[in-house]
Structures are given as C-alpha cells and as structure tokens.
Amino acid sequence: MLAKPDNILLHAMQAEYAVGAFNVSTMEIAQAVVRAAVAKQSPVIIQTSEGAIEYAGLSMISGIMRILAEEAAVPVIMHLDHGKKFETVKRCIASGYTSVMIDNSKLPFAENIAKTAEVVAYAHEHGVWVEAELGAIVGKEGIKDLHGGATPDAFLTNPEQAAEFVERTKIDSLAVSVGTIHGEFSGQEYIRFALLAEVQKAIPRTPLVLHGASGIGNEDLRKACAYHVSKVNVDTELRVAFEKAVGEYFTIAHDSYDPRSIVGPARDAMQKVVEDKIDTLGSSGTSAIY
Numbered sequence: 001m002l003a004k005p006d007n008i009l010l011h012a013m014q015a016e017y018a019v020g021a022f023n024v025s026t027m028e029i030a031q032a033v034v035r036a037a038v039a040k041q042s043p044v045i046i047q048t049s050e051g052a053i054e055y056a057g058l059s060m061i062s063g064i065m066r067i068l069a070e071e072a073a074v075p076v077i078m079h080l081d082h083g084k085k086f087e088t089v090k091r092c093i094a095s096g097y098t099s100v101m102i103d104n105s106k107l108p109f110a111e112n113i114a115k116t117a118e119v120v121a122y123a124h125e126h127g128v129w130v131e132a133e134l135g136a137i138v139g140k141e142g143i144k145d146l147h148g149g150a151t152p153d154a155f156l157t158n159p160e161q162a163a164e165f166v167e168r169t170k171i172d173s174l175a176v177s178v179g180t181i182h183g184e185f186s187g188q189e190y191i192r193f194a195l196l197a198e199v200q201k202a203i204p205r206t207p208l209v210l211h212g213a214s215g216i217g218n219e220d221l222r223k224a225c226a227y228h229v230s231k232v233n234v235d236t237e238l239r240v241a242f243e244k245a246v247g248e249y250f251t252i253a254h255d256s257y258d259p260r261s262i263v264g265p266a267r268d269a270m271q272k273v274v275e276d277k278i279d280t281l282g283s284s285g286t287s288a289i290y
Helices: 006-015 027-040 050-056 058-071 086-094 109-125 159-169 193-202 218-227 236-249 259-281
Strands: 019-023 044-048 076-083 099-102 129-134 173-176 208-210 229-234
Touching (some): 006 019, 019 076, 027 044, 044 058, 058 086, 076 086, 086 099, 086 109, 109 159, 173 193, 229 236, 229 259, 236 259
Parallel strands (some): 019 044, 044 076, 076 099, 099 129, 129 173
16 A cells, blocks of 8 residues: 555654665566565555656656555555755655655755755645755765765764754654765775764654665664664665676576566565565564554
C-alpha cells in the first residue's frame, strides 16, 4: 500500500528501529526493494534522486514506484532523495510522492532555513512529509571531496543549530552528518555516537535520518536506532550487488541473448541485500502495526 511516513517514522523512533530507504532508478531495483519488504513484512521507503529522475523520467519512475506500492501488502513510502530544486519537489508531490527531501545544506545557515521553510509550507499544504539536511555529508551527493585534506568532521551537524533549524523550518525529519560518507566505501566512515546523542538531545521529538550508511557495520547501524535514527539510506550496497551479479553472468558461457537472464539474477541479489538490511534495522515484522 502507498503510505505516508508520519506514523511509521514516529513509531520507529519511539520503538528504536529504523526503516530502510533504498534508492531506485530502474524497474528491477524497485521490484527488489518492494519484494524484500513484503518478504520481511516491513514498511519500506523507495526513493529517487534527481539523477534517477533525469535518467528514467519522472512519469516513468514514479509510475513504477506507485504501482509497486499500491500492489504491495506492506506500507511503501515514495520519497525524493536530495532534492535541490523547489520545482523538483513540486513535480514529485504532483506525481504522488508522499515524502520529499529538500537539501540546501551547502547554503549558509540562514539561507538554508529560509529556503527550507518555504518548501515545508508548500509540502505540508499537500500533506507531504519533509526531510532536510543540516551539516554536509562527504561524497557523491554532498561535499565532493575532503577540501584541502580536511576530514569529514569539518562538515558535521551542530546540535545547537539543529534545534534552531527544526524550530524555524518546521521540518518533519532531519538528515544529520555524524561521520558517514556517500558513495564508495572509503574506510573513513564511522558514526560519531557522542555527537549523535547530542543531536538527539537537542531535538528529541524529531526523527533523524542517516545518509551514507552503506559503509557502516550492522552493529553500529542497529545501535544508531537507539538515538532516534528512524530512516537509514542505502544505495551503494545495491549497486555493488547489481554489478557483481551481472559480472558473474558474463563469466559463464551462454547461448541466449535475453536481458532478463542478466538483470533477473541482479534483482535477486539486490533483494537479498535489502532483506538483510531490513533485519539489521529491526523493522522486520512491523508492517502489521500499520
């Protein structure tokens, strides 16, 4: 069923588990995510970046997501990941997304507040949940590199600013920078739990979102749920599983030219990753609550 995140993420925050949010750009990836959620009887978030929308076309990818969501026997949230443009947010809301992220984290603090508040007002008028980001996450969607050799610490979320940001923007959830890194695993990523605890204390009623989670160990992901991390984004691990499965296909002699023989096993491999992540985050079996 197509669902809104409101009750789901608030319950996850209170019960100390998290809902997995998985980036999709093709039918097979979206199928893998939803099939895994059904198998684990868990709510799930299928999300698209602006790049995925550009690649597949908004009407096409949103249509695939919406059909899968409506036919699923578990709650499925449609989410815009790292929306940079207000116009993109509006288009996604018009296409049936139940949740959007507006990412103005590269802007000065005051400008981030002003532009985010504008998006929140519009989205809330349409009954749509809003996630925003404070701090910046090194990597693909955030800071492109560690400027001048700076460590990720230079971009971490400030707890005092988080409290002001939530109060003034009225956002529903906050993506925090606490040491994770987007994209390929660097070996530098780890969760600064002391900082995460400070952020939780500063905004105790706001679900927190962890981006760049693919390089984080399962034990730490589970531990983060105790600090109000209620949504965890996963993308790179799915891509790795996809590429590995496709690569294995071409190591075996075959006499057919059916694309389904290539992407079918990749879909299965991604589904296994999603199922494992759902178990790790503790949302297995919770769909009956909703």
